[in-house]
Amino acid sequence: MGQVLALAISAVLLAGFYASMAYGLGLIYGVLRVVNLAHGGMIMAAAYLSWVLFTRFSIDPYLAIPVVMVVFFFVGVAMYKGLVRHLPRGAAGGVQSLLLLFGVWLVIRNIAYLLFTGDDQAVRTSYSTASVPIFGNSYSLNRVLVFVISLVAVSVLQLWLSRTYTGKAVRAVTENSDSSTLVGIDVERLYALTFGVGTALAGLAGVLASTLFAFNPSFGSGELLKSFVIIVLGGLGSVVGIGIGALVLSFAEVFAIYAVPSYLTAAVGFVLLVVVLVVRPSGLFGSKVLR
Amino acid sequence: MTTTAQSRRVRLPAWLSMKALILFVVAFGLLYVAPFALALGDYLHNIVGLTFMFMAAGLAWNWLGGYVGQISFGHAAMFGVGGFVAARLAISFGLPFWATWMIGGIIAGLYALLWGHPTLRLRGPYFSIATIGVGEATRLVATYWTDFTGGSSGLSLPIGDGPTKFALYWYGLYLLAAAVILSYWLRKSRIGLALLAIKEDVEAASDVGVNPSFYQDLVLFLSGTVVGVCGGFYASYQAFIDPLDMFSFERSISFVLIGVIGGIGTILGPAMGAIVFVVLQEFLLASYPQLYLGLYGVLLIVVILFEPLGLSGLLMRLARRFGRKPSPSAASGGLSPAASPNASVSDPALTPDPVDPPDPPDPPVGAVGAVGAVGAGGPDVKRGPA
Numbered sequence: 126m127g128q129v130l131a132l133a134i135s136a137v138l139l140a141g142f143y144a145s146m147a148y149g150l151g152l153i154y155g156v157l158r159v160v161n162l163a164h165g166g167m168i169m170a171a172a173y174l175s176w177v178l179f180t181r182f183s184i185d186p187y188l189a190i191p192v193v194m195v196v197f198f199f200v201g202v203a204m205y206k207g208l209v210r211h212l213p214r215g216a217a218g219g220v221q222s223l224l225l226l227f228g229v230w231l232v233i234r235n236i237a238y239l240l241f242t243g244d245d246q247a248v249r250t251s252y253s254t255a256s257v258p259i260f261g262n263s264y265s266l267n268r269v270l271v272f273v274i275s276l277v278a279v280s281v282l283q284l285w286l287s288r289t290y291t292g293k294a295v296r297a298v299t300e301n302s303d304s305s306t307l308v309g310i311d312v313e314r315l316y317a318l319t320f321g322v323g324t325a326l327a328g329l330a331g332v333l334a335s336t337l338f339a340f341n342p343s344f345g346s347g348e349l350l351k352s353f354v355i356i357v358l359g360g361l362g363s364v365v366g367i368g369i370g371a372l373v374l375s376f377a378e379v380f381a382i383y384a385v386p387s388y389l390t391a392a393v394g395f396v397l398l399v400v401v402l403v404v405r406p407s408g409l410f411g412s413k414v415l416r
Numbered sequence: 417m418t419t420t421a422q423s424r425r426v427r428l429p430a431w432l433s434m435k436a437l438i439l440f441v442v443a444f445g446l447l448y449v450a451p452f453a454l455a456l457g458d459y460l461h462n463i464v465g466l467t468f469m470f471m472a473a474g475l476a477w478n479w480l481g482g483y484v485g486q487i488s489f490g491h492a493a494m495f496g497v498g499g500f501v502a503a504r505l506a507i508s509f510g511l512p513f514w515a516t517w518m519i520g521g522i523i524a525g526l527y528a529l530l531w532g533h534p535t536l537r538l539r540g541p542y543f544s545i546a547t548i549g550v551g552e553a554t555r556l557v558a559t560y561w562t563d564f565t566g567g568s569s570g571l572s573l574p575i576g577d578g579p580t581k582f583a584l585y586w587y588g589l590y591l592l593a594a595a596v597i598l599s600y601w602l603r604k605s606r607i608g609l610a611l612l613a614i615k616e617d618v619e620a621a622s623d624v625g626v627n628p629s630f631y632q633d634l635v636l637f638l639s640g641t642v643v644g645v646c647g648g649f650y651a652s653y654q655a656f657i658d659p660l661d662m663f664s665f666e667r668s669i670s671f672v673l674i675g676v677i678g679g680i681g682t683i684l685g686p687a688m689g690a691i692v693f694v695v696l697q698e699f700l701l702a703s704y705p706q707l708y709l710g711l712y713g714v715l716l717i718v719v720i721l722f723e724p725l726g727l728s729g730l731l732m733r734l735a736r737r738f739g740r741k742p743s744p745s746a747a748s749g750g751l752s753p754a755a756s757p758n759a760s761v762s763d764p765a766l767t768p769d770p771v772d773p774p775d776p777p778d779p780p781v782g783a784v785g786a787v788g789a790v791g792a793g794g795p796d797v798k799r800g801p802a
Contacts, residue, residue: 160541211721219540220487224676225720227489231669231713238706346552346665353545392556395549403534 131262136372136379138264141272142333143371144279144364146348147355149326151367152282154356155299156319158219159209162226164327164352165345166233171197171331172340173241179248179335186248186336187270193332194325201324204229205317230345237342245339253336271333278329282322283364295319347394354398373397431604440596447589462581462653467694468588469649472595474674474686474693476642479602479635481672482681485615486536486632487544490551491643492667493531496558498524498644499651499662503571504564506651513579514587517648524644525637532636537629539618547668555663570658573651584653591649592687595642599683602638607631643671666709673712676719679728688727 150164161167174193178184184192208229212221256263286292297305298315306312330348334340351374359370374394381393428434451461473495481487502520505511511519535546558565565571579587602608613621614628622628651657661667670693678689701708723729 160545208717208721220485221720221724223487223541223544224672224716227672228713228716228720231709231716233713235707235710235713238709343665346548350545350549350552357542386560388560389556392553395553398549399531399535399546403537 127261130260132379132382133376134259134262134264135268136375138268138272139375139379140368140371141275142330142337143351143355143375144367145275145326145333146330147352147359147367147371148279148282149323149330150349150352151356152295152326153320153323156295157209157316159212159222159226160219160353161320161323161327162223162349163204163229163233164323165347165349166230167197167200167324167327167345168331168334168348169237169340169342169345170233171328172335172344173237173246173331174328175332175335176246176248179250185250186332187274190274190329190332193328197328197331198321198325200328201321202317204324205320209320210313210316234342234345241342243341243343245341247339248335250336267336271337274329274333278326279364279367282326291315291318350398351394354394354401357398357401429605431601431606431608436600440593440600444589444593448586451585458582461585463694463698465581465585465588466653467690468585468592469646469653470670470674470690470694471687472588472591473643473646473671474678474690475595475599475683476639476646477671478675478680478682478686479599479639481675482685483602483608483611483615484632484635486539487672488547489544489668489672490547490549490554491639491671492663492665493551493554494524494528494640494643495647495650495667495671496554496659496662497527497647499647499657500558500565500571500659501644502648503573503651503657506573507571510574513648513652517645517652520648521641521645524647525639525641527644528636528640529633532640533629533633536632536636551663551665551668555659555665558659558663565659568658568660570656570661571651572656575655579652581653584649588649591642591645596683596687598638598642602635603683607634611635669712673715676716677726679726680724682725682728684731685726685728692727 146168150161153159153161153164171193174196175186175189178189178192179186208225209222212225252266255266257266257269258264259269284292286296294305294310294315295318297308297310298312298319302312305315334344334348338344354374355367355370357370358373359366359368374397377397378390378393381390385393428437450456456464473491477488477491498517498520500520501523502513502516505516505519506513531546531550535543535550538546559567561567602611610621610626610631613624613626614631618628647662650662674689674693675686676689677685677692678687679685696711697708701711719726723733725732
């Protein structure tokens with residue numbers, strides 16, 4: 126029983142990170158109908174940026190978050206204006222954007238190989254080994270911090286989407302971009318903004334990941350898949366949906382150790398993805414947005 | 417006026433034109449005797465054989481990616497399954513190599529059905545991302561299933577049992593010929609129409625009596641089988657295979673790349689794409705192995721941004737520039753609806769194209785026929801002087 130509780134808390138902590146990781150992908154897909162296949166690459170790149178800032182300039186990864194997010198916001202805007210904007214919208218554009226962003230991912234990976242080689246890197250701070258007791262078990266301080274920061278980030282985003290004018294416009298475009306144009310929303314500008322915010326969230330996820338995991342240039346493909354599982358599970362547009370999606374995935378992964386050999390736990394996400402896509406392609410709550 | 421002449425002649429099936437058949441036979445014959453006529457040298461001879469295999473695999477990927485519009489990022493799974501089943505059969509049972517290829521191919525096709533039947537109900541990005549998952553999961557299982565795949569140390573094929581590397585040239589040619597025939601048949605027969613209907617609008621297709629599930633399964637099975645046979649060929653070619661190479665993400669990318677560079681949805685395209693791919697692989701990346709991912713990525717970006725139909729699109733542009741009529745059949749595939757952003761499903765210019773028009777002066781038949789010829793003739797022409 127104690128072990129189950131420990132694993133459950135562990136899963137909840139993991140779910141926090143998963144939610145912030147998936148939100149960027151979900152936001153971009155919801156608004157632009159583009160699956161950002163470069164999402165995983167962006168997470169990897171942000172992890173390296175955090176590592177460089179820490180090892181070269183001794184900037185604590187948590188303090189580096191605003192810097193990295195701003196940088197990645199502009200990277201995202203540039204990616205939209207330079208590449209994605211030139212693609213046609215609609216079904217055929219979907220295939221093209223997949224291939225295009227896939228190409229971007231490959232390029233990012235290659236640049237990372239050239240700059241940092243294929244070796245595993247990790248950010249080791251003075252408090253990396255510190256731990257926090259929760260219900261009698263201790264958990265690494267980093268995991269708890271990551272959980273809290275993710276929660277804050279996702280909540281802020283939700284407030285932005287529901288309370289501000291721009292956020293409401295983003296949601297309006299998600300619902301129907303043509304009608305949004307009619308009521309005077311500058312859709313092009315919002316697309317660029319959304320791509321920037323989504324990429325900034327990938328940047329956040331990358332920094333958080335750098336404190337938790339070792340990474341190398343091929344890091345990120347698992348994160349991309351998991352993010353996708355989560356937005357498929359939870360639907361778009363609500364923190365609750367993303368949160369539940371993240372919880373389902375993290376619980377499935379953490380408790381899979383009872384069922385499958387350890388080397389296969391990495392495949393749990395993939396299996397879950399295929400099962401979910403087939404059984405409930407519109408998400409657990411039948412969200413109409415994800416279509 | 418030709419009724420008597422026609423009835424005396426052997427009847428060709430409706431999807432096959434005489435012109436295409438002749439071009440195909442001529443191209444096949446030329447490539448068959450090419451090694452005797454030209455002294456290619458061992459290295460080039462082998463590489464051309466390998467190019468045939470990549471052409472066949474690219475064509476097979478394209479049936480799914482181009483004809484149906486379902487981009488697969490996981491075809492390495494079938495390539496690996498075909499290769500390892502073939503290698504295992506050769507090692508453990510000493511079966512003749514062609515039988516191991518066939519069995520490996522069919523098992524790969526069945527494996528494709530196993531994950532594809534449920535996932536093919538998904539469209540677009542959903543399917544594509546599911547295939548990334550399938551590819552990764554297959555790679556993980558294969559790497560850890562050491563009894564079957566030898567794990568990270570791989571499998572070495574028994575020496576002397578299989579065909580010599582020299583002979584593989586012709587087997588590669590047979591493989592390519594089979595893939596070209598299947599491509600042509602899948603495009604020109606009734607099935608081709610059904611596939612196009614599915615690609616344009618699944619729901620509309622099923623409304624008019626096309627069963628999307630059946631046709632997509634059929635295409636995936638054929639695609640998986642041919643890619644699996646290619647895996648068997650590759651195992652014989654290398655005489656050693658390991659799961660990290662056979663199932664790798666890069667392997668899956670290579671099939672995507674061959675299709676995209678050449679032009680998704682065409683026959684000529686993947687064949688040309690394979691030539692570009694092998695040339696890059698052998699002559700450029702052999703010297704700069706650290707650049708290959710980036711190079712592939714840049715190629716993808718450039719093609720998608722500037723010429724979504726790849727080399728085929730480029731050729732059509734050139735043909736138009738020089739006053740030849742554009743061939744609709746080549747354009748009908750791939751990402752054509754994308755070419756005009758506002759073209760919707762109802763665009764009448766796109767849908768009827770591949771229906772063999774009764775008797776057009778030149779276009780579809782000639783184009784696809786030439787495809788066989790150029791596609792197959794490519795490496796030879798390219799490499800002759802080199």
